[in-house]
Amino acid sequence: MDQNILEIRHLSKSFGKQEVLKDIDFSVREGDVISIVGSSGSGKSTCLRCINLLETPTSGEIVFRGVNVAGRGTNANAYRAKVGMVFQSFNLFNNMTVLENCMAGQIKVLRRSKAEAREHALNFLGKVGMAPYINAKPRQISGGQKQRVAIARALAMDPEVLLFDEPTSALDPEMVGEVLAVMRSIAKEGMTMLVVTHEMAFARDVSNRVIFMADGVICEQGTPEQIFTAPQQERTREFLSRFNAG
Amino acid sequence: MNKFAQLGTDIAKLWTKYGSAYISGIENTLILALVGTVIGCLIGFLCGVLNTIPYGKNDPPIKRFVLGLVRVIIRIYVEVFRGTPMVLQAVFLYYGLPYFSNNSIRFTSVWAAAIVVVSINTGAYMAESVRGGIISVDPGQTEGAKAIGMNHVQTMTSVILPQALRNIMPQIGNNFIINVKDTSVMFIIGFPDFFAAHRSAVGASYLYFPSATVEMAGYLTMTLLASFLLRWVEKRMDGGSSYELVQADQLTMTAGTYSHPDRGSPFDERSTELYSEGEKEA
Numbered sequence: 001m002d003q004n005i006l007e008i009r010h011l012s013k014s015f016g017k018q019e020v021l022k023d024i025d026f027s028v029r030e031g032d033v034i035s036i037v038g039s040s041g042s043g044k045s046t047c048l049r050c051i052n053l054l055e056t057p058t059s060g061e062i063v064f065r066g067v068n069v070a071g072r073g074t075n076a077n078a079y080r081a082k083v084g085m086v087f088q089s090f091n092l093f094n095n096m097t098v099l100e101n102c103m104a105g106q107i108k109v110l111r112r113s114k115a116e117a118r119e120h121a122l123n124f125l126g127k128v129g130m131a132p133y134i135n136a137k138p139r140q141i142s143g144g145q146k147q148r149v150a151i152a153r154a155l156a157m158d159p160e161v162l163l164f165d166e167p168t169s170a171l172d173p174e175m176v177g178e179v180l181a182v183m184r185s186i187a188k189e190g191m192t193m194l195v196v197t198h199e200m201a202f203a204r205d206v207s208n209r210v211i212f213m214a215d216g217v218i219c220e221q222g223t224p225e226q227i228f229t230a231p232q233q234e235r236t237r238e239f240l241s242r243f244n245a246g
Numbered sequence: 247m248n249k250f251a252q253l254g255t256d257i258a259k260l261w262t263k264y265g266s267a268y269i270s271g272i273e274n275t276l277i278l279a280l281v282g283t284v285i286g287c288l289i290g291f292l293c294g295v296l297n298t299i300p301y302g303k304n305d306p307p308i309k310r311f312v313l314g315l316v317r318v319i320i321r322i323y324v325e326v327f328r329g330t331p332m333v334l335q336a337v338f339l340y341y342g343l344p345y346f347s348n349n350s351i352r353f354t355s356v357w358a359a360a361i362v363v364v365s366i367n368t369g370a371y372m373a374e375s376v377r378g379g380i381i382s383v384d385p386g387q388t389e390g391a392k393a394i395g396m397n398h399v400q401t402m403t404s405v406i407l408p409q410a411l412r413n414i415m416p417q418i419g420n421n422f423i424i425n426v427k428d429t430s431v432m433f434i435i436g437f438p439d440f441f442a443a444h445r446s447a448v449g450a451s452y453l454y455f456p457s458a459t460v461e462m463a464g465y466l467t468m469t470l471l472a473s474f475l476l477r478w479v480e481k482r483m484d485g486g487s488s489y490e491l492v493q494a495d496q497l498t499m500t501a502g503t504y505s506h507p508d509r510g511s512p513f514d515e516r517s518t519e520l521y522s523e524g525e526k527e528a
Contacts, residue, residue, distance in 0.1 A: 054392060054393065072306075079395075084394070085394075089386050090386075091386040091387060091389055093387060094387065095405065104404055104405075108396055108404060109396055132491045133489070133492075
């Protein structure tokens with residue numbers, strides 16, 4: 001299980017003249033739970049969106065299981081089906097019920113039968129504690145519930161890597177807990193996860209590696225102990241001191 | 247009051263003589279408006295989808311060229327058919343085709359000609375409405391669909407268009423009501439609609455105003471009915487405001503539960519953990 005699922009090599013992204021990501025380099029092994037932290041505007045979300053090809057990288061490689069998916073002529077849809085994504089704004093399909101949200105991708109993309117997709121979806125909805133709400137529409141449930149459904153939707157695709165883009169930032173403090181609990185349990189399952197987050201406790205307790213980003217570069221990375229107890233860089237210390245004080 | 251009594255008797259006179267002509271005119275008008283609106287919507291949806299296929303600098307030149315060309319063609323179609331009167335479009339198609347082809351290409355039935363004209367006219371308006379409907383759907387919906395691996399067509403048909411359709415229902419209603427009224431110009435190619443019934447009735451009876459009153463009442467009844475129906479359809483599309491909680495375990499007796507032993511045990515442990523944590527936080 002020491003294999004690299006994902007390798008990010010020299011990833012750069014510019015929006016016009018604005019260089020948002022500069023030469024990002026890191027790899028993800030199977031079972032890794034990596035937290036990407038840093039202040040707003042440091043490029044964390046853009047990095048994650050590039051990994052899922054929602055943004056086209058300006059240069060660099062994203063190697064998934066030995067194949068560079070960032071180049072021309074790769075099937076982005078097939079790749080995205082294997083890499084799940086959970087968004088800050090949930091992005092549940094508003095025209096579908098909770099259950100249909102979790103079935104649509106399985107039926108359309110993975111070509112599963114309706115019965116199989118339903119069973120699989122119910123299984124994961126049960127896991128995130130949303131089984132009673134399968135007939136609700138997204139507008140009828142709370143933010144925390146929406147995010148739990150979004151996680152179930154991503155899990156139902158049986159992804160090899162799951163990306164979280166600030167999954168709790170749009171939630172009020174009460175709901176943050178229920179979403180983090182779900183994420184903890186998924187991490188315990190052995191799911192490979194890449195989490196962009198402002199929840200320092202989650203980064204410290206759940207992840208096995210923490211990447212600190214600042215101004216579009218990886219400033220420092222290491223185990224949670226290294227980053228949180230003995231940060232090497234001045235920028236990292238500065239960033240963390242605010243959390244420790246607050 | 248005298249005049250109103252006069253109007254009443256005139257209308258009664260018209261109705262006994264031409265009642266069936268008015269009725270069949272109403273039927274034809276409604277069928278033409280409905281079929282034209284439905285086909286027009288399909289054209290509009292097709293144009294809207296083709297118009298919004300994304301392409302960027304990284305796509306091969308052929309794809310960019312084709313998609314660019316498609317956008318230009320749709321643009322021309324929309325501008326031409328939105329920018330000319332339907333009555334002239336009907337004349338151009340019905341009389342222009344045989345004129346240019348020495349009678350070898352022509353519509354053999356006014357129905358076909360009328361449906362084609364109304365459809366492409368409605369399609370030109372709907373293309374823009376659909377484009378607006380698609381743009382108005384939150385971009386996050388597209389990202390959500392993309393993130394689970396859907397391609398453009400799948401994203402459109404299962405996520406974006408159902409929501410766009412709901413957003414443009416008022417527009418579709420508008421178009422239908424406009425079509426109910428504006429199909430009256432089809433008398434120019436001899437289409438037997440409600441207004442054509444008026445023309446033949448007054449041609450024989452010279453009761454212009456009483457017949458126009460019948461027409462006014464008839465058209466207003468049709469459009470009011472259409473408004474009412476459309477509101478009802480919109481309500482149906484919105485669905486209920488409440489939902490039912492499912493208390494029973496949906497998975498207990500599902501066939502095939504045991505065919506995935508690797509899914510079973512660890513999750514059970516996890517869900518109890520989740521519930522207890524959830525309760526604590528609540």
